[in-house]
Amino acid sequence: MKVMFAGIKDISLIDVCGEPSLTVWFCGCNLKCPYCHNWRIAEAHASTCYPAELSEIYTAIESASSIVDYIHVTGGEPTQQAVQLQRVLEFAKSVGVRTSVNTNCSNPSIIESLLRRGLIDHLATDVKAPPDFMIGLPRSEALRYWRGFTNTLRLIREYDVILELRIPVLKYGAMSPELVASSKRYLVKALSIVETVSKVHLVLNPILGPPIIDSVRNPEWCSKYAVPGIRDIELAETLVKSLYSRADIRLAQHASLLPLGT
Numbered sequence: 001m002k003v004m005f006a007g008i009k010d011i012s013l014i015d016v017c018g019e020p021s022l023t024v025w026f027c028g029c030n031l032k033c034p035y036c037h038n039w040r041i042a043e044a045h046a047s048t049c050y051p052a053e054l055s056e057i058y059t060a061i062e063s064a065s066s067i068v069d070y071i072h073v074t075g076g077e078p079t080q081q082a083v084q085l086q087r088v089l090e091f092a093k094s095v096g097v098r099t100s101v102n103t104n105c106s107n108p109s110i111i112e113s114l115l116r117r118g119l120i121d122h123l124a125t126d127v128k129a130p131p132d133f134m135i136g137l138p139r140s141e142a143l144r145y146w147r148g149f150t151n152t153l154r155l156i157r158e159y160d161v162i163l164e165l166r167i168p169v170l171k172y173g174a175m176s177p178e179l180v181a182s183s184k185r186y187l188v189k190a191l192s193i194v195e196t197v198s199k200v201h202l203v204l205n206p207i208l209g210p211p212i213i214d215s216v217r218n219p220e221w222c223s224k225y226a227v228p229g230i231r232d233i234e235l236a237e238t239l240v241k242s243l244y245s246r247a248d249i250r251l252a253q254h255a256s257l258l259p260l261g262t
């Protein structure tokens with residue numbers, strides 16, 4: 001069976017809670033986030049993606065199985081190729097490697113099917129709030145995405161999964177007060193759902209854009225709202241700590257790329 005994929009990173013220490021992992025990129029995504037720096041993968045661009053045999057991925061997993069703790073499947077949105085995702089996770093389990101999926105959580109039925117089969121040990125996702133601002137789709141689709149996202153968070157409460165919940169941090173001063181308030185309302189909702197998940201890591205995720213990275217889907221959007229300053233990060237941290245009592249909050253490693261003078 002073939003999968004549209006964009007490659008494998010042999011060993012990573014930044015994708016799964018600092019644990020050594022083998023990262024696999026699946027192509028295709030159903031969202032159009034303006035800050036997406038993997039947009040060529042998300043759009044299955046011919047310059048980046050190609051159809052590969054699953055056996056190519058199995059071979060890489062097997063060779064790395066003695067040195068990695070996890071296989072991490074990301075994208076794009078891996079659930080867009082649900083059968084291939086299930087096969088890869090099953091193979092990883094069969095050779096004793098734990099599994100991690102980075103997903104936008106828009107498809108609860110696929111995630112539920114994988115959870116029921118015991119195929120996800122670690123799940124990473126972003127709180128794209130407010131959705132109609134963050135995912136680049138019309139409001140009706142953004143609200144449908146958000147329902148899927150919150151339903152997926154509810155499902156996770158029923159399984160023994162490590163949840164890595166990333167909270168995008170933007171330049172709040174560039175956003176209208178209404179937009180900031182809306183973002184907070186959605187964040188409150190998401191954090192209230194995961195309050196009873198036993199293993200949660202919250203990650204403040206500064207959104208990058210030019211001049212740090214040029215390869216984003218919408219450079220204009222990013223020039224306005226991305227690359228937050230230190231005060232934005234402090235504001236986000238204070239807010240999250242006030243909303244989530246069991247705070248285990250860290251800053252994404254790529255924050256070291258920010259010019260954090262302001």
Ligand code: SF4
Nearest residue numbers: 029031033036076104
């Ligand atoms: S969900 Fe992820 S891969 Fe898809 S468009 Fe948004 S940032 Fe890009």
